[in-house]
Amino acid sequence: xxxxxxxxxxxxxxxxxxxxxxxxxxxxxxxxxxxxxxxxxxxxxxxxxxxxxxxxxxxxxxxxxxxxxxxxxxxxxxxxxxxxxxxxxxxxxxxxxxxxxxxxxxxxxxxxxxxxxxxxxxxxxxxxxxxxxxxxxxxxxxxxxxxxxxxxxxxxxxxxxxxxxxxxxxxxxxxxxxxxxxxxxxxxxxxxxxxxxxxxxxxxxxxxxxxxxxxxxxxxxxxxxxxxxxxxxxxxxxxxxxxxxxxxxxxxxxxxxxxxxxxxxxxxxxxxxxxxxxxxxxxxxxxxxxxxxxxxxxxxxxxxxxxxxxxxxxxxxxxxxxxxxxxxxxxxxxxxxxxxxxxxxxxxxxxxxxxxxxxxxxxxxxxxxxxxxxxxxxxxxxxxxxxxxxxxxxxxxxxxxxxxxxxxxxxxxxxxxxxxxxxxxxxxxxxxxxxxxxxxxxxxxxxxxxxxxxxxxxxxxxxxxxxxxxxxxxxxxxxxxxxxxxxxxxxxxxxxxxxxxx
Numbered sequence: 054x055x056x057x058x059x060x061x062x063x064x065x066x067x068x069x070x071x072x073x074x075x076x077x078x079x080x081x082x083x084x085x086x087x088x089x090x091x092x093x094x095x096x097x098x099x100x101x102x103x104x105x106x107x108x109x110x111x112x113x114x115x116x117x118x119x120x121x122x123x124x125x126x127x128x129x130x131x132x133x134x135x136x137x138x139x140x141x142x143x144x145x146x147x148x149x150x151x152x153x154x155x156x157x158x159x160x161x162x163x164x165x166x167x168x169x170x171x172x173x174x175x176x177x178x179x180x181x182x183x184x185x186x187x188x189x190x191x192x193x194x195x196x197x198x199x200x201x202x203x204x205x206x207x208x209x210x211x212x213x214x215x216x217x218x219x220x221x222x223x224x225x226x227x228x229x230x231x232x233x234x235x236x237x238x239x240x241x242x243x244x245x246x247x248x249x250x251x252x253x254x255x256x257x258x259x260x261x262x263x264x265x266x267x268x269x270x271x272x273x274x275x276x277x278x279x280x281x282x283x284x285x286x287x288x289x290x291x292x293x294x295x296x297x298x299x300x301x302x303x304x305x306x307x308x309x310x311x312x313x314x315x316x317x318x319x320x321x322x323x324x325x326x327x328x329x330x331x332x333x334x335x336x337x338x339x340x341x342x343x344x345x346x347x348x349x350x351x352x353x354x355x356x357x358x359x360x361x362x363x364x365x366x367x368x369x370x371x372x373x374x375x376x377x378x379x380x381x382x383x384x385x386x387x388x389x390x391x392x393x394x395x396x397x398x399x400x401x402x403x404x405x406x407x408x409x410x411x412x413x414x415x416x417x418x419x420x421x422x423x424x425x426x427x428x429x430x431x432x433x434x435x436x437x438x439x440x441x442x443x444x445x446x447x448x449x450x451x452x453x454x455x456x457x458x459x460x461x462x463x464x465x466x467x468x469x470x471x472x473x474x475x476x477x478x479x480x481x482x483x484x485x486x487x488x489x490x491x492x493x494x495x496x497x498x499x500x501x502x503x504x505x506x507x508x509x510x511x512x513x514x515x516x517x518x519x520x521x522x523x524x525x526x527x528x529x530x531x532x533x534x535x536x537x538x539x540x541x542x543x544x545x546x547x548x549x550x551x552x553x554x555x
Contacts, residue, residue, distance in 0.1 A: 092214060093287055093350035095197060096207040096342075100369025109185045110194055118239065121246035125149070130508030131471035138248050144509065150432060151509075153469060162428045166421055173417035175303045177409050178387070179310040183296065184364035189289050190348075192240070192282035196233060197348065203229040207345060233283040234275070241274030287349035290362055297359050306390040309408050311363050313343075313354045313385050316397040324378060336380045343367035343385060353385055437469035438476065438541040440533040442516075449550035456522035458551050464514040466533055468506035475536040476506050482529035483520055483549055491515040503536065518549065526551050 123135035125148050132139065137146040145152040145160065152159050174182050183190060203225055204210045216222055245267050246254060257263040258271075281289050290297065304310065318337030327334040337354070344352050346367060351360040353367045371385040388396075389408050396402050445461040453459055468474050479501040480486050487498040491514070498519065506512045516531075527549045535541045 090288060091350065093348065094207045094210045094214075095348050095350070095366075096345040096370075097201055098346040098366055098369050098373075100366075100372060102365035102369050106185055106194065106364060106366070110191050113186060113188075113191050114195070118243050121243065121251040127151075128471045128508075130473070132250060134250055136247060137250075140248060142509070151469065151471075153467075156435075159428060159432070162424055166424050166428075169417055169421045169424070172303060173414060173421060175300050176305075176308055176417060177414045178363070179304060179308055180297065180300055180361070180363040183290065183300075183362040187362075189281060189294070190362060190364070192236075192278060193286045193348065195236065196282045196286075199229060199232050199236075203232070230283070233279055237275040237278035237282070238271070240278045241271035244274055245270050287360065290349060291360050301359075307408070307411055307413075309387045309389055309405070310357060311353060311361060311365055311368065311385065312388045312390070312393055313356070314383070314388070314393060314396070315354070318354070318384050336375065336384050338374070338378065340374055342370040342374055346370045436541050436543055437539070438474075438533055438535045439467040439469070439543045440478070440531055440545045441465045442531045442545040442547040444547055444550065450552070452552075453519065457519050458522065458524055458549075459517055459519045460549055462516045462518065462531070462547065464516045464531060464545075465511050466504065466506055466514060467511045468508065468535075470508065470535075472508045474506055474508075475503055477501050477503050477534045477536055478514075478516070479532045479534070480518065480529060481532055481544070483518070483524070483527055485524070486518055486520040486529075486549070488516055488518045490517070520549060520551075524549065524551055526553065 120136050121134065124133050125135035125146075126133055127146075131151075132146065134146065135148050137144075139146065143154045171182055200210060204213050213222060213225065242258070245258075249267075254263060254267065258267060285293075318335040320334055321337045321339040322330075322334035324338045324340075327338055341352075343354065344350065344367075346369070347353070348364060348366070349360045349362060351358055353361060365387065368385050368387070372382040375382050375384055387405065388402065392402055392408065441464070443463045443465075445463075449460070451459045451461075464478065466476055466478065468476070478488070480488055487500055488502060489495050489498040490502060490504070492504070493502055495517070504512065504514065520527075528546065529549055530544045530546055532542060532544050
């Protein structure tokens, strides 16, 4: 007979009443499905990865807060803010580039580049995006520095958390949360500056003249930054963010990740024991410094896990300990699982650049670069003058008193330059036809007409085309030519309707 106790998990999942419980029937159900949140008090550390993290944090925050205030001269007819999402004018400005609504494919290309860039970074160095440049990481890191500034380092914060509420604790919490709130408010305030002229919107905001949506947006972003960066922190990375689950599908044994080399560190023992019996213990002295500095509070020695954001602060902590006890660095290090197996077998580890140069990363780089070059090429050769024509459907044509045939069209002439330009509209492929517009009377009808298009605008024109009486149904073109040194042209295919058109 088979002992049921030896297969308790199978027995539990086989019964309908135990289908959602991953424990044996004789075991009590778990008290909760998720681990209760534990406050992470990460310790201050210095090292090359911590310094790099400082540099990335300062750079990203500076770009975010300062960019809306950078000026860019586009002439008297366009905004002078370097980066601006002009929702009212339906434009996107980025320094010398201006994107119109019908050119959304440029934005789509940038989004595709961003996605492929994430794939490239992940396949090369794991979750480095999460560890250094993710907004949640950047603001969490900033708030953790505020914690140290107000409450002290790790041990002081642990003692303060355990202490009863009193005047000192209340004062520290009030000061810290006020700083959180100020930073969160600046974050929301900086965001809305990307959608309007920053100096003007700032003045309107503080005088109560800004649009209600501006105040609402700032309030929402202030609240989310305050809560997610100040209190939820690692919970966002572990439970809320879908990206870690996606990233695991892009990692393989050739990806560089933060790894604990257990063949070198195990079995663990205190420094005293290790010095007394060096042949019995590995290099890890179980000091738990790697846990103390981790911003998500995980133990990297337990292997790859979803809580690891690959910030590499544990490498800085472990390298410092190894230096103090006279052991070689690299017990915790950036390494591929493939190289770890080879190193455990006694082979020399590969240089990092060899781990990065592999078919997958090269393919991602080539795709990413090709899309970027295609976008730059398209921006360089794009036309800043466009025309589109829509014929009237009811009636499709009119017979004039002299027997000639008249069609009506709605033309849209787009001037994508930041200055007014004269545009010449003409007819091609319709012999004997003339045209006039709502602004140019029939008495001035001609094969071509000149209109004035304002800067960065689409001009809608009511155009009438008249052709001789014997003109059949014919496909023809409206043309537009800018009357400046650029002489840009564009055409729009359409149809001339006549009697007998079905």
